[in-house]
Amino acid sequence: MRRAALAVALLPALLAAPASRAAGDRVSVDTLANAGAWSAFRASGAVGAVLCGVDSVLDGRRLISVDLHSEGVALRLFDPAWTFAPEAVADLRAEIGTRSWEVSASGVGPLLEWRLDGEAARLLLESFRAGRRLDLAFSGLGPAWRLSLAGSGAMLAAARVCAAEGGGAAPPVPGRRWL
Numbered sequence: 001m002r003r004a005a006l007a008v009a010l011l012p013a014l015l016a017a018p019a020s021r022a023a024g025d026r027v028s029v030d031t032l033a034n035a036g037a038w039s040a041f042r043a044s045g046a047v048g049a050v051l052c053g054v055d056s057v058l059d060g061r062r063l064i065s066v067d068l069h070s071e072g073v074a075l076r077l078f079d080p081a082w083t084f085a086p087e088a089v090a091d092l093r094a095e096i097g098t099r100s101w102e103v104s105a106s107g108v109g110p111l112l113e114w115r116l117d118g119e120a121a122r123l124l125l126e127s128f129r130a131g132r133r134l135d136l137a138f139s140g141l142g143p144a145w146r147l148s149l150a151g152s153g154a155m156l157a158a159a160r161v162c163a164a165e166g167g168g169a170a171p172p173v174p175g176r177r178w179l
Contacts, residue, residue, distance in 0.1 A: 033158045036151025040158035052162035054155040058145060064136075066128065066156070068163045072117030073125060075105075082110045082141065091139035096131035096149070099123065112138075129153040 032040040037056045044050045053067035063078040075094070084090070084107030092105045092114060101124070105114040116124055128134070128149065136145040 032162060033155060034151075035154045037148060038151045038155040040155040040162065042162045052159045054152060054159050056147060056152075058147065062145065064134075064145070064147065066125075066159075068159055072115065072121035075114045075116070075124070077105075077112040077136070077145075078110055079112075079142070080110050082107065082112065084108050084110075084112070090141060093137040093139075094124075095135040095137075096124075096127040096133070099127045125156065129156050 027043060027045050029041055029043045032042055032052075034040075038054050039056070040052070040054050042050065042052050051067055053065055055063060055065040057063050061080055063076075065074075065076045065078075067074045067076060086108050088107040089104045090107050090112055092101075092103050092112065094101045094103075094114075103114050105112045107113070129152065131149045131152075134145075134147045134149055136147075138144070
């Protein structure tokens with residue numbers, strides 16, 4: 001279910017393929033490693049875009065993914081119950097240990113995305129790697145998500161190796177959204 005959910009629900013949007021992309025193009029997802037509830041992955045499309053990151057499935061239907069980019073990270077959340085209109089914004093609160101973030105995340109359909117770069121990305125990844133639990137609360141979008149971070153540090157290390165080997169996607173061109 002994990003790979004099917006990721007490939008079908010997230011990757012066409014994540015790889016930011018142009019609108020002219022042929023309907024027959026495929027997205028390939030390889031699981032690099034698993035630890036705890038987390039997996040490290042490498043995804044690639046026929047147009048050559050490659051993305052590395054970690055993900056976890058909650059309750060067999062919701063997905064969280066932390067994707068590594070050359071300029072930072074993107075935290076992506078998928079819940080089939082969500083129905084965001086294009087360009088929608090939702091308030092999100094994330095907590096790992098003593099660190100917390102309150103942000104407005106971009107949404108479309110069942111996806112919500114929070115992008116970080118520079119120092120903000122470094123702090124999130126540091127917390128993610130060393131933390132014990134991630135709590136996500138959404139204003140008006142249903143119950144909070146609580147995830148164990150057991151195994152996430154090892155999976156983040158595997159995703160970083162993938163990205164260092166040329167699998168880290170470049171951020172989108174200005175004006176193009178990942179969602």
